[in-house]
Amino acid sequence: MPVLNGGFDMNIDAARYTVRQSFQIARELQSLLPFLKERCDAEEYRQYAIDIAKAVDAVSVALLNRAIETHPDLANEIENRISTYGHYF
Secondary structure, three states: OOEEOOEEOOOHHHHHHHHHHHHHHHHHHHHHHHHHHHHOOHHHHHHHHHHHHHHHHHHHHHHHHHHHHHOOHHHHHHHHHHHHHOOOO
């Protein structure tokens, strides 16, 4: 794919889908935390929490940021929908 403005030249629909999937992945990873907290000792839980945060950040950098770099107008769209509806759909 050609490169555009430091990001990939993805169409807006693909970028929106990528953003939604990025948020879904983050939610699913974060949903592990209560489960792990109940089943792990404090140190093991702390390490899982750190690793999950790293994974969420990696998804954000790899997918979410790339979509927004390609379509900067998405940042406002995401903010507006989250402010209005509590999530991005």
